[in-house]
Amino acid sequence: MIAAYALTALLGLLTVFQFALIFGAPLGRFAWGGTHRILPTRLRIGSAVSVVIYAVIALLALDCAGVIDLVPDAVSTVAMWVVFAYFVLGIAMNGISRSKPERYTMAPLSALLAALSLLVVLS
Incomplete structure (x- = not known):
């Protein structure tokens, strides 16, 4: 159950990050390949879709954990x-990014999310 809560909390932080990107924060070097300081409209839409995906994942994790x-x-x-x-x-995708900030922050974060997801499903 702790892993599900931790996963949900991290997804909440990522949701805040994605909303910042959606509303034009200059954090694009950490997402979507890191080629845009401020995301263009199509990538802002991608960030909005990510928010929905994060919500679904959080609900699934909490459901799986009971x-x-x-x-x-x-x-x-x-x-x-x-x-x-x-x-x-x-x-893998964050690890091969051309953006060093994305590689050094999002790849380890993805690894942590994967580990927490594995703990949830095995619990």
Whole structure:
């Protein structure tokens, strides 16, 4: 259960970060390949989609951990394995970014999210 809460908290912090990007904060070097200081409209839309994905992941993690009951256990378990794979892919994608700030912050963060997701699904 602690891993689910930690995962949810990190996703909350990422949501704040994505909202900052959506509203024009000059943090683009940490996201979407790091090529834009302030994100163009298409990447701001991508950040908005990310916020929705983070919310779904948080709900799935809390469901899988038994904190809430939204979907059958089998569904949340399979979904959390998909989430784990998603974050593992994130490690690779952030790790090959041309942006050093993105590589050095988001790749380790993705690794932490993957580890927490794995702990949730195995608990």
